[in-house]
Amino acid sequence: xxxxxxxxxxxxxxxxxxxxxxxxxxxxxxxxxxxxxxxxxxxxxxxxxxxxxxxxxxxxxxxxxxxxxxxxxxxxxxxxxxxxxxxxxxxxxxxxxxxxxxxxxxxxxxxxxxxxxxxxxxxxxx
Numbered sequence: 001x002x003x004x005x006x007x008x009x010x011x012x013x014x015x016x017x018x019x020x021x022x023x024x025x026x027x028x029x030x031x032x033x034x035x036x037x038x039x040x041x042x043x044x045x046x047x048x049x050x051x052x053x054x055x056x057x058x059x060x061x062x063x064x065x066x067x068x069x070x071x072x073x074x075x076x077x078x079x080x081x082x083x084x085x086x087x088x089x090x091x092x093x094x095x096x097x098x099x100x101x102x103x104x105x106x107x108x109x110x111x112x113x114x115x116x117x118x119x120x121x122x123x124x125x126x
Contacts, residue, residue, distance in 0.1 A: 034087050046086035
């Protein structure tokens with residue numbers, strides 16, 4: 001089987017039910033920066049400042065695991081989890097509304113509209 005080495009653009013691979021997207025060369029510059037397969041830098045930049053340290057720690061742990069196991073599945077799962085959170089957080093008002101709704105559902109108490117999102121998230125265990 002011959003492999004093309006100069007392929008440009010994304011390729012997909014499925015391993016154990018997880019689909020990973022990757023590219024050999026540069027990915028096209030088109031599309032939303034948080035589309036599936038987004039770069040770690042794009043994901044981190046879209047997160048709330050208070051979540052960036054958590055992302056950094058999870059990303060580093062996934063990199064270490066990938067180096068030790070020679071399996072990228074955990075890294076891809078970690079990036080996808082954080083990418084989805086970044087997508088949610090990219091619409092600040094919708095994210096605040098969702099966090100308030102979750103906190104209300106879990107605690108049975110309304111959170112003030114002007115309450116900082118970090119306090120509301122704490123109430124919701126997020």
